[in-house]
Amino acid sequence: MIEEPPLLTIKRPGRRPTDAQIAAFQGVPTSFVVDALYGGGAFGAEIRPIGDNRDIDCRAAGPALTVDSGPGDILALLGALGSIQAGDVVVSSFAGFQGCAAAGFVTDGPTRDYPGVIALGLPVWCTGLTPASPFTKGPGRVGFPIQIAGQQVETGDMIVADQDGVVVVPFASIDEVLTMLVKVTELETALDAEVAEGLTVPDSIKELLAGDQVKYVD
Secondary structure, eight states: OOOOOOSEEEOOOOOOOOHHHHHHTTTOOHHHHHHHTTTOOBOOTTOEEGGGGSSSOOOEEEEEEEEEOOTTBOHHHHHGGGTOOTTOEEEEEOTTOOSSOOOSSEESSOBOOHHHHHHHTOOOEESOBOOOOOBOOOOEEESSOEEETTEEEOTTOEEEEETTEEEEEOGGGHHHHHHHHHHHHHHHHHHHHHHHTTOOSOHHHHHHHHSTTOOOOO
16 A cells, blocks of 8 residues: 655755855846856746835855645745744745745745845745635645746755846855856946946947848838
8 A cells, every 4th residue: 555645754864065165145236147157047037026016135155955735835935934943045846836825935936925034024935915725735845956937946055136136056066156256247247337337338249230140122
């Protein structure tokens, strides 16, 4: 006879970015991180700051703690409370289920209790708001790889999130991305300065428009 699965399966903590790595991502725009990942890592645009960033400044950067719940179920999310370390970003997958509320930091479902979230100052990224209630029956898993918003996220990956959305940096790529971020930041800062001084069309675009790779028609 096949046994019933346990209500919760929790993977004990393993890999985690260093304090220095975590600190290096604080305040970095998600767009810079995507550039450093050569265009990768961004969650789908359906995942956005709660209330579209009206009443709370949604910014966060920290190690992912993954939660895999069934549609409409938050038992695994509640069970994850015992695994959260200071600075973690809980990433909770509900398989994109949209029928009821989900509590969490980053989720592919909607959430509710907006006034309470705002009062706490809790940064939340979700697909929207709903008054509907979730349930707590399980089964669910904590700490295992999940698929969410077009990306795979594993516990220990870096999550960087702001008003533009959410980006995941794979654990194995953290140092490489931090190195690239230095270059990206330098380029973005230089471009911002040129725009402030009156730049309207970059030189590279002027050269393209004047070259033989552009065809003009009347």
